[in-house]
Each structure stands twice: as C-alpha cells, then as structure tokens.
Amino acid sequence: MVKKTTPTEKAARMLDLVPFISSHQGIATTELAAEFGISVEELLSDLNSLWMCGDNRFDLIDLQFESGYVTIRNAQTLNRIRSLSQQEIVAVLLGLDLIGKDLPEDREDLKGDIEDLRTKLGSEIARIVDASPAQDSQINSLISQALEGKRRLAITYYSPTDDQVSIREITPLQLTTSENRDFLIAFCESAGGQRTFRVDRIQSATLLESPASQIPTSSTDDIRTVATVKISENIRRCRESLGAFISGAGPTVQVSTYSDGWLSRTVMSAAGAMEVTSSAKIREGIAILAGKTLDLYR
Amino acid sequence: MSRKSERLVNLTIALLATKRWVTKSAIFTSVDGYEGEPEAMERMFERDKDDLRNLGIIIEVGSFDPLFEDEVGYRIRPESYQADLASITPRELSLISLATQAWQGAVLNSSALSALVKLKSLGIDSDFDSIPAMTPVAHISDENFAAVIDAIAERRVISFNYLNIDFASKSRVIEPYGAGTKGGFWYVAGQDLDKKALRLFRLDRFDSEVKTQGKAASYRIPEDFVMAQALSTPEKTQSAQVKVRRDKAHALRIRATTIEEGDEWTTLSIPYLHESELVSDVLWHGDDAFIISPDSARASAIKALTKIAHAHG
Numbered sequence: 200m201v202k203k204t205t206p207t208e209k210a211a212r213m214l215d216l217v218p219f220i221s222s223h224q225g226i227a228t229t230e231l232a233a234e235f236g237i238s239v240e241e242l243l244s245d246l247n248s249l250w251m252c253g254d255n256r257f258d259l260i261d262l263q264f265e266s267g268y269v270t271i272r273n274a275q276t277l278n279r280i281r282s283l284s285q286q287e288i289v290a291v292l293l294g295l296d297l298i299g300k301d302l303p304e305d306r307e308d309l310k311g312d313i314e315d316l317r318t319k320l321g322s323e324i325a326r327i328v329d330a331s332p333a334q335d336s337q338i339n340s341l342i343s344q345a346l347e348g349k350r351r352l353a354i355t356y357y358s359p360t361d362d363q364v365s366i367r368e369i370t371p372l373q374l375t376t377s378e379n380r381d382f383l384i385a386f387c388e389s390a391g392g393q394r395t396f397r398v399d400r401i402q403s404a405t406l407l408e409s410p411a412s413q414i415p416t417s418s419t420d421d422i423r424t425v426a427t428v429k430i431s432e433n434i435r436r437c438r439e440s441l442g443a444f445i446s447g448a449g450p451t452v453q454v455s456t457y458s459d460g461w462l463s464r465t466v467m468s469a470a471g472a473m474e475v476t477s478s479a480k481i482r483e484g485i486a487i488l489a490g491k492t493l494d495l496y497r
Numbered sequence: 498m499s500r501k502s503e504r505l506v507n508l509t510i511a512l513l514a515t516k517r518w519v520t521k522s523a524i525f526t527s528v529d530g531y532e533g534e535p536e537a538m539e540r541m542f543e544r545d546k547d548d549l550r551n552l553g554i555i556i557e558v559g560s561f562d563p564l565f566e567d568e569v570g571y572r573i574r575p576e577s578y579q580a581d582l583a584s585i586t587p588r589e590l591s592l593i594s595l596a597t598q599a600w601q602g603a604v605l606n607s608s609a610l611s612a613l614v615k616l617k618s619l620g621i622d623s624d625f626d627s628i629p630a631m632t633p634v635a636h637i638s639d640e641n642f643a644a645v646i647d648a649i650a651e652r653r654v655i656s657f658n659y660l661n662i663d664f665a666s667k668s669r670v671i672e673p674y675g676a677g678t679k680g681g682f683w684y685v686a687g688q689d690l691d692k693k694a695l696r697l698f699r700l701d702r703f704d705s706e707v708k709t710q711g712k713a714a715s716y717r718i719p720e721d722f723v724m725a726q727a728l729s730t731p732e733k734t735q736s737a738q739v740k741v742r743r744d745k746a747h748a749l750r751i752r753a754t755t756i757e758e759g760d761e762w763t764t765l766s767i768p769y770l771h772e773s774e775l776v777s778d779v780l781w782h783g784d785d786a787f788i789i790s791p792d793s794a795r796a797s798a799i800k801a802l803t804k805i806a807h808a809h810g
Contacts, residue, residue, distance in 0.1 A: 206501035206502045206505070206548075207501075207502075207505065207548045207551065207552065209502040210501075210502040210503075210505035210506050210509075210548075210552070211552050211611075212611075213502060213506050214506060214509060214552075215611065215614055215615060215618070218615075218618040219614055219617065219618040221618075221620075222617075222618050222619065222620030223617075223620070234614055234617065235610075235614055236607070236610045248502055248503050248506075249506065251503055251529075252503055252506045252507050252510065252529075253507070253510065276510050276513050276514045277506075277509070277510060277513070279513075279575065279578060279579040279580075280579060280580045280582060280615050280616075280618045280619065281552075281553070281554075281578060281579070281580060281615060282553055282577070282578065282579065282580045282581075283580055283612055283615060284552075284553045284608065284611075284650075285553075285646070285647075285649075285650035286605060286608040286643065286646050286647060286650065287608045287609070287611055287612035287615070288612070289605065289608075289646050289650075289676075290596075290597065290600055290605040290608045290609040290612060291593055291596050291597060291609065291612050292596075293596075293599070293605075293635060293677070293678070294593075294595070294596025294597055294598070294599040294600065294609065294633055294635065295592060295593070295596040296677075297596070297599050297633035297634075297635065298592065298595060298596055298599075298631060298633050301631060301633070302629070302631075303629065306629070309588075309592065309628060312586070312588055312589050312592055313592060315589070316585075316589055316592065316593065319581075319582070319584060319585065319589075326675075326722070326723050326724065327649065327674060327675035327676070327718060327722065327723075327724050328675060328676055328677050328724055329675070329677035329678075329679075329723075329724040329725040329727075329728055330635070330677050330678045330679075331677075331678065331679045331680070331728070332633065332634075333636070333678070333679075333680055333681030334634075334681075336631040336632050336633045336634065337629065337630070337631055339631075339632040339633075339634060340630045340631050340632040343632055344630075357747065357748075359748055359781070362745055362746060362747055362748070362782065362785065363747070364747055376636065380636070380681055381634065381636070399681065433662065434662075434663050434664035435660055435661065435662050435663065435664045435702070436662070438664060450664075463783075464781050464782075464783065465781075466805070467780045467781060467783055467805065468777040468778065468780045468781040469777070470773070470776055470777055470780055470797070470798075470801035470804075470805075471800070471801045471804035471805055471808070474808045474809065475809065482809045483809070485805065485809045486805075486806055486809035486810045488783050488784060489802050489805040489806035489809065490806050490810075491783075491784040492780070492783055492784040492787065492802050493799065493802045493803065493806060494784075495740075495784060495787040496787055496795070496798070496799050496802070
C-alpha cells in the first residue's frame, strides 16, 4: 500500500514540514506523521535529514524531536508555505465544487466562501475544472453515520427495473464502489433480506433511533441468470448499458444478472441493437413484451 | 538517497536566502552535497534544477551585469516560492479540509493531502461547527486523470486510444483544456488535432495510458473556454407526447413538463434532445408506455419493436 518515496518527493515534504512545525510547535511525532500521511519512521527519517540542512554547516536548522514532540528554530529561510501545485489546486477546487453544488439552499454564506476560494486559489484553474456530484453528499454522510453508529436508515429508493419508488427501512452493512459508483449493501427490513442499493438512486434518507437489527446469517442467495447477448450496432453504448455484468470482448457477450426484468428492459431500450440468443425463456419473454407493446401502436 | 533530498533542500535554502545572483561555482563550494569531478557536479546541478522545477520551484537565471557576458547566476524569488494564502478564514479552511476528503482512496489523494498540510501551516483554527455534515466523494481511481491534469498544467499535447461508438479503439491526439465530472462520469475536454474541433472524452472510454508528446507550453487554452459550459447539457428544445399507464413509468413522469391524468392512461409532455434517446427511454418501460407524437419518433419505436419481436420470435 505504501508507495516508495522518491528523493524529490522527500525533499518536497521536508520543505513543507518546516512551516507546518513552525505553526504547530511541540506537536507529537505521531500526530505530525498522520497529518502528512506517512509513518512515524518516515517522519523521523525526514526530520533527521532536515536536521542536517541549513545555510551552511555552521548555521543548521535547529530541530528537537527526541522527546516525541517536535520543535523548530533557526529556519527563517524555509519558514514559508510553498505555492500550491496545479494538481493540488485542482484537487481542492474539484472537492469544493462537489460540496458547493450540494449545499442546502439557505447556505448562501458558504456558497460565497467557495466563490471567494475559487478566486484566492486561482480563477484561471477554476475555469477549466468542474464537478457536479453524482449523488447527494448529505446522504453519503448519513450512510457513514449509520454504518459507524450501527443504526437503521429509512430511505426512499427509486428502482428503474421495478419502476417503483419505495420507502424502506434498512440496516446498512457495507459500502462498495464499482465502475465509479457507490453501492450500499444493506439488510432490508421491508424485503426481509440482503439487498444492494445504488446510492445515487436513494432519493432521501433519515437516520433512525432504532439500532441495527440482528442480521440473519442465511443470505437470500439470489439466483443468477446467465444470458448470451448479440450486439449488432451501437456496440459501445450497448456494452455500457449492460454495465458491470458482462464478459466477452466482442459484439457477443455473456451477461449474468439477478433480474430477467432488468435484462429484458435493457434489450427493449436498445431499440433492436441487441438480441438475446440464449436462454430461450428470456427470448420468449422479450418477444411477448415487444408484441404487446407493438399492439399499443395499432 | 537521503543525500539527494538534503542537497535539494540545501540548494533551495541557498537560492532562496540570497538577494543577489549566486554563481554555479559559488553553489558548488557553499552548498553541501556537491562533490566529485566538475562535469559530475554540472550534471548533478542540471538534474537538481529539473527536479525543483517539477516541484513548482522556479529558479531564475540572470547575470550580474547585462552588458558583459560574465558567468550567469541563479536565485529563487521568495514571492514566487511562497503561497499567497494570507486571507484564508477559519471557515474557508474547514471547507477546504472537507473538499480534500473527497479524494480519499481516489487518484489525487496525495495532492489533496499535501494541499491541506500547506493550508494548515497557516496556523489558523478550523471552524467545522459552521458547516453541515457532508461527505463529498470524487470516485476516480484512474491514473489517467492525474496524467491529464499534469498535461493541462504544462500545456502539453496528449495522445491515447479511445473506444469509439463502434467499440473500436482509435488513437486520438488532443490539446487538453479542462477536466471534470458530471453524472458519475469523468471527462476531459480538448481540441482534437485531427478533427480540428473541441471534443469531450469520457475517461472510462480511454483504452490506453495517456502519453504526452512534444514540448510544454505548446498551446494556449482559449480565454472563453469554461469547463462547466463544456459539460453542460444542451437545452432540450423538442417535445414528445407519450402515454403511460396509471402509476407506471416513474422515470418518464419526473421528466414531464405537463401531466394529464386519465382513467387508464396518463398523457405526458416530455422534452428531449435526440429522438433515439427518447425512443430508448420509452421502450425501457415496455407495454407501460408508448409514443403519440412526433410521428417520426412513433415510427422509430414501431420499427424497433418490430425488429425486436422478429429477432426474438
């Protein structure tokens, strides 16, 4: 997990340590290491190197850290906060953008702060980056609270496959990411089993006082269907609409899914660009649905 | 290996502390870490300059007397080294701190962290009580994103393979202008040098690593380029009449501009941009929805349904 630091990266960190320690004199080495996202060993190595530096060999930086707490003297030249790099500015601005677009209506004050920060950090860069959140970051925050506090959530959830908006009581179990999207695995009280929810389809959430329920260990082993789908046009779009559930590199792909309904809707909306070649059962279902839909136009 | 980092720090101190130009020979005698043959020291110094430049530390070159071609000197201007962050307030610092959390586990995490450390060096308190509980997430672990950001910063042309509409991998060469996210996808906007037009590329459709080509500062980003505009959805100027079954087709209902409830069927007006997308969205709902107008969309739906029924029958 820990990436090997290059000498240049180490030098950069040494330069950044000086102003940080100056404004946090007496900070514990453990805390300082955590702020810089490094191990205490790495920090001590940085401090030992820094201790050898200075204007010349008779005027070195005076660093004390044997006691486990760090103080610094005689580092006037380096006691400056380095300019932010473009990548650092981009990271901050995109993060601010994600927050700004999710703030409650009545927080004009914070929206103003974010506008000011865009100018202070660099309006030239602010102009060329932009982020809109895919999901409500206040809902994310509620999910984290429920997971940490082992509490239940009441959610309003929209399922395109079932074409239904439902209100459910859930016990969040785990948050996972797939294809740049968050999925919440939870025990659903309403369904009486484990379910996976796409976080961006949770329309609202409320944290409940009632604690998480005892989850029955017998999982509701969903039965996966495996189907073969042949794509005749718009290959990229069709593959993307089949999402994470496909294997096979060319126009013929295997799709494994928990829901035949989802697959037949996806094939319908491909408007003729996809054909299910197996199983016969799914083929028949799609043929009947297409026929019934066609009748509506007669 | 830490000798190298120490030398870089010492070189920075020496060039930052001086108000006058420092010559190379003065650097070699006074800065700890330069040793060996003159040519070896020269090479060392050239590499060190490059490394510092990569950290964003700009070393100026000048001479004592512009009238004479004497030995050039070097220095780092404190104004260019130092960040101008004096006016950041405690509440703003809390917002920045929250913003950097978006990158946990994502590709710019180390940049977000180092930015935060620099801002915390101001020594001002944060004011977390004044901001609401939010957990922003950036969700991009694709290393290509970091490569694109660096290329934009240096104004370098990039090339990569891109999955086109037929899922064929084609080489693209662009001058990247900007980057951003919308609807859960990440995009790069840039001037496509073959197509000679501004194009938007989705990062998850990249089929290779991003490579830079040519020199830095090889193009300019137009004054009027704004990423938010590049990502904005064009206004949906057309409208379709669609009938949906009672209590069905919620995804269509929420997009409708007018809703006329009937006994069994509800009539919706749905704004749309591309007819093919409208048809797809209506077909998703199977026999719970059908198109009344425009005629062309209705005809496309009938054609598609006939094809589906035929293929699966």
